[in-house]
Amino acid sequence: MGPPxxxxxxxxxxxxxxFSVVSRIPKGRVATYGQVALLxxxxxxxxxxxxxxxxxxxxxxxxxxxxxNAKGQISSRFEESPAEELQxxxxxxxxxxxxxxxxxxxxxxxxxxxxxxx
DNA sequence: CAATTGACGCCCA
DNA sequence: TTGGGCGCCAATT
Numbered sequence: 605m606g607p608p609x610x611x612x613x614x615x616x617x618x619x620x621x622x623f624s625v626v627s628r629i630p631k632g633r634v635a636t637y638g639q640v641a642l643l644x645x646x647x648x649x650x651x652x653x654x655x656x657x658x659x660x661x662x663x664x665x666x667x668x669x670x671x672x673n674a675k676g677q678i679s680s681r682f683e684e685s686p687a688e689e690l691q692x693x694x695x696x697x698x699x700x701x702x703x704x705x706x707x708x709x710x711x712x713x714x715x716x717x718x719x720x721x722x
Numbered sequence: 723c724a725a726t727t728g729a730c731g732c733c734c735a
Numbered sequence: 736t737t738g739g740g741c742g743c744c745a746a747t748t
Contacts, residue, residue, distance in 0.1 A: 636730085636731090637730050637731080641730090650730045650731060651729095651731090652730095654728065654729040655727090655728060655729080656729095657729055658729055668729085671729080672729095673731080674730075674731055675731095678729085679730075682728080682729080685729085687729080688729085
């Protein structure tokens with residue numbers, strides 16, 4: 605079971621695009637699922653983003669924790685998952701502050717890829 | 723091959 | 736303001 609450093613579980617270009625976008629989110633910033641879908645060129649396939657992220661493995665260098673829903677909250681998994689807690693811890697570790705309603709003020713933390721780094 | 727399932731987002735009551 | 740419902744469509748079973 606060679607731990608692949610490549611996304612060998614990726615079976616489509618959709619996933620590649622999604623992971624590519626997520627990988628560009630800077631530390632300490634967040635992007636919404638809809639935003640990622642848009643940037644990946646998949647305007648209405650918002651749910652596919654969440655689907656793709658669920659396939660991400662821990663050893664893969666993808667900052668999946670920087671993707672939150674449109675309200676700025678950490679999206680609930682199917683069932684209560686430690687991943688949700690981990691996501692919050694990672695974000696706080698990057699300097700993201702949650703408000704009293706467990707929301708991340710997108711007005712302040714949302715990523716704005718002004719110029720595509722090329 | 724057909725049905726079900728999502729780590730969502732938007733609309734409307 | 737908040738909650739419920741529906742649309743999206745690839746992936747999975």
